[in-house]
Amino acid sequence: MSVLPALACALAAVPAAAQKAVADGYLCCNLRVNGGWASDLNDPRSGGRVLPLGSKVVGLTYGTAQVDVEIDGAKVSLGNDYSRNLPMEQFAARWIVARDPTPEMRGWSSKMQQAVKGGRLMRGMERRQVLMAVGWPTLRNTPNIEDPVWSYPAANGYTYKVVFDEHWRVKAIDASEETKALVMMP
Known part of the structure; x- marks a missing residue:
């Protein structure tokens, strides 16, 4: 008996729930979705709708360059478009976390909560x-996420950079005025 038919028989005997590779969890962060696709660029100019951080995620499957999940009853493919050097399991673990992150916000100022919920920086x-x-x-x-400057480029050519101080707090947003108006809390 060849290995492939034996493997197929073994997998067929495993219940479907046990074959599911993507863990259930919650969105770590606000996520922009266009139709059923969410790019890892998460570009605020891309249109579509925003799925809020803390949304319940039902893990489905891993694709070659995407993680298929269900959020609010709709299938969403989270595209690993620009982080391809990251293994899919690690990519998924960035966006899908085990615990709902929203309770963490309770101790923050109302302005900070508003900024985070609105996808804005300050x-x-x-x-x-x-x-x-x-x-x-x-x-x-x-x-390297340990670098003090994080670059957020987008498909249409604009970029903004989040600059952290020595205490890992945002000290500046390096961007055009138009982009600052889009990504910063007024």
Whole structure:
């Protein structure tokens, strides 16, 4: 008996729930979705709708360059478009977390909560708050998350950079005035 038919028989005997590779959880961060696709660029100019951080995620399957999940009853493919050097399991773990992150916000000022929920940045934010508000920077443009500058490029050519101080708080947003108006809390 060849290996492939034996493997197929073994997999057929495993219940479907046990074959599911993507863990259930919650969105770590606000996520922009166009139709059923969410790019890891998470570009605020891309249109579509925003799925709020803390949304319940039902894990479905891993694709070659995407993680298929269900959020609010709709199938969403989270595209690993610009972080391809990251293994899919690690990519998924960035965006899908085991615990709902929203209770963490209770101790923050109302302005900070409003900024994070609205996907906006403000000076003084901690790294975690930046991630929750605008998502992970792509690996292509910020290869080391320990660097004090995170670059967030977008498909249409604009870029903004989040600059952290020595305490990992946002000290500046390096961007055009138009882009600052889009990504910063007024």
